Amino acid sequence: KNEVEQSPQNLTAQEGEFITINCSYSVGISALHWLQQHPGGGIVSLFMLSSGKKKHGRLIATINIQEKHSSLHITASHPRDSAVYICAALRGNQFYFGTGTSLTVIP
Amino acid sequence: DTGVSQNPRHKITKRGQNVTFRCDPISEHNRLYWYRQTLGQGPEFLTYFQNEAQLEKSRLLSDRFSAERPKGSFSTLEIQRTEQGDSAMYLCASSLVLNEQFFGPGTRLTVL
Numbered sequence: 001k002n003e004v005e006q007s008p009q010n011l012t013a014q015e016g017e018f019i020t021i022n023c024s025y026s027v028g029i030s031a032l033h034w035l036q037q038h039p040g041g042g043i044v045s046l047f048m049l050s051s052g053k054k055k056h057g058r059l060i061a062t063i064n065i066q067e068k069h070s071s072l073h074i075t076a077s078h079p080r081d082s083a084v085y086i087c088a089a090l091r092g093n094q095f096y097f098g099t100g101t102s103l104t105v106i107p
Numbered sequence: 108d109t110g111v112s113q114n115p116r117h118k119i120t121k122r123g124q125n126v127t128f129r130c131d132p133i134s135e136h137n138r139l140y141w142y143r144q145t146l147g148q149g150p151e152f153l154t155y156f157q158n159e160a161q162l163e164k165s166r167l168l169s170d171r172f173s174a175e176r177p178k179g180s181f182s183t184l185e186i187q188r189t190e191q192g193d194s195a196m197y198l199c200a201s202s203l204v205l206n207e208q209f210f211g212p213g214t215r216l217t218v219l
Contacts, residue, residue, distance in 0.1 A: 033207055033208065042109075042213075043150075045109075047207075088149070093163060093205070097142075097151070100147075100149055
């Protein structure tokens with residue numbers, strides 16, 4: 001069983017919809033990293049957070065360390081948001097990755 | 108462009124051959140990680156360096172895999188006697204200690 005679970009695995013949304021991707025983990029961590037991976041493989045860092053909430057443009061990430069849960073929200077989704085979103089939990093000196101949520105935003 | 112580069116971007120090799128990949132991290136980053144990613148999966152940890160010291164290796168990592176970071180700058184990952192199961196995307200990431208990671212574009216290895 002993966003220590004980091006993401007849901008849903010796949011998500012299709014209409015342009016403009018509000019999107020939520022969830023990440024839960026089974027062990028204690030010090031921080032959580034949200035990443036975006038486009039077709040072709042490039043991975044881009046979105047957020048790293050250890051408490052509360054962070055916002056960047058249309059993206060919002062929240063975390064509740066005690067409940068072992070984080071969410072990534074995308075407001076006013078756009079087709080260019082189509083990508084795989086991966087969460088990675090930092091425990092000790094290692095990151096443990098979820099398997100990703102594949103998002104497709106349809107115009 | 109995240110500032111982390113990897114070479115080559117693609118490598119096709121025959122089973123049994125040795126291959127070497129290179130990663131150039133962001134210059135001020137003291138941490139460098141190697142990961143392997145297969146289709147539909149998240150990155151899987153292989154090893155990491157802090158400066159030139161290799162501090163941790165995955166227990167799943169075969170002894171055919173070796174990595175170096177000789178001067179605390181670039182790193183190489185070598186796979187000896189490649190097997191078809193080694194086919195994957197090999198990703199390098201760099202960071203300051205316990206900060207967000209910046210990923211390179213990856214090296215896609217195909218073992219025939």
